[in-house]
Amino acid sequence: MKNKRFITILFGSFLACTLIAFLGMMLGNRLLSPIKIFQILFGQAESTNANIFYYSRLPRALASFLSGAALAVSGAVLQNVLSNKLASPSIIGVNAGAGFGVTLCCSLGILSGWAVSAFAFGGSLLAVLMISLFASRTNASKTTVILGGVALNSILSAFSESLSVLDNDVAMLTTEFRVGGFSSISYTRLLPAAVMIVLSLIILFTLFNELDVVALGDETAKSVGLKAQKYRIVFLILAALLAGSAVSFTGLLGFVGLIVPHFVRWLTGNESRRLIPLSAVMGGGFVCLCDTLSRLLFMPYELPVGILMAIIGGPVFVMMLVRMKGGYKKC
Template sequence: MLMKHFLTFLPHSKKRFFLLYFTSGALLLLSILLGLSLGSTHLSFSSLLTALKDGAYQAPEVRIFLYVRLPRLLASLLAGGALALSGAVLQGALGNRLASPSVIGVNAGAGFAVTLAGALGILGGLPLSLFAFGGALLSVMLVSLGAKKWGLSRGTVILLGVALNSLLGAARDAVTVFVPDTAILGASFRVGDFSGVSYARILPAAVLIPLASLILFTLSNELDLLTLGDENAYGLGLHAARTRALLLVLSAVLAGAAVSLAGLLSFVGLLVPHAVRRFSGASHKHLLPLAFL
């Protein structure tokens, strides 16, 4: 009754977005509760709170919560939000509804770096995540440098990304041929999972993802102008090339941090923006935060 009374004072457009944010937040909260309670071992929140209140930090349910469920939940929230936001930004900046983090070489760079790390004997933990993040950023830097040389147009960025994907994919396969043991590690990373996630692996992403996301939220108007085309954007006072370069870098930071946590879950960055756009419309003012949620 209280919400119904509150909604009567809102204009129709604001009412729609309020319901969208409220529904997204409620679904997110439900997902958090399910993620913390469901698993091979059922956790009762009442017994967990009792154990924490009594200081029984070595109790099995407390250890499962603190060292398994909570890190996995934080990693999934950060990675999912980052990939969805990165995909939404790339689709707007490149003017291509099929764009995703894999288009600018993030997946290929991270996959090659992980395979190379396996060949060097790095099989897990924070060092492997750092290799993945570094590979993703390095590949995007190569795309950005090439695009800067030949022009930061939409088509140039996409073509360079596709070319780099093919090149790094071939390099990854070559490493696998010479060091066959890396095939298992590479396959596991390409499938993506959150098993074995620790707070040490989460910490870099927990700093980079919120920071890059907040900056992107402030650039929603510039992103709307880019969707009008470069000539129209220039006519409205926006430097399209510089803005697109900044958006690409921030998207790469998001995707690289997410890949270092979860592996190559590229479908999130492709599908979620399309699903959200059906309800929020094309304006990035609401599309970006709703995609992150």
């Protein structure tokens, strides 16, 4: 793909994402027109509108964009590192590992934002290392790796449910978390995860060439003098950190890390310098759109965004399975 076309797609996607986020901040039970939003930004609006904007709509828009970007990039990295088109945080157990970490954190009574993010990262890292170890030690096929990830996902989800069943307080704290959503988002919950997401993306943006080489296999990496195993571990840690950080404040959102990278590959190809930035922008825009729709479809009631994304993602996942034989040309 020519650079000019890629820049056009990236810029257009960013504009579309910005528009979606702006519409999300406008629309809801109380309409905030563009004029009102500008008045709020310049301190000329009534306090009620300002409170709605600053403490509900704005953190929600930031959270949906950051989580979508993190999950989409995490999925793209996992697909490259594991050389598996179906690898994504929600399918191979990474999200479930983060969810178990958060549930464990709540059961221990540790509720600070930094602690929740740390436990989520620990759980997601455990899951990604387990599936990576399973793939390398058993020389399993790509399909078997995915099935192993599905099994790990079920086991970790069962552990999380067990902790919730045994403690009513934990069950109350994790109710929204299990379906995914942003209705109770706050800056306190968002800040620790946002810092880790941004830092992870910055590090990843400096390693595009290494990611491309690792994706080509150990033999290619060896021929160019790259220590593939070392960088594979680095990329798995970054993928776990991105997914775990997102899950720590959004809950269990599925399919973002699967659908978005596939669509981006169809648009731009496999080069990381194009795949990663565009996945971040489109992932953020996709979750922003789903969050806005989840608030508007049944207003004044709100559908958890995780449910809406599962409704969209499930059929798309089945279509991808059916068309896998054609590779990315058909995906």
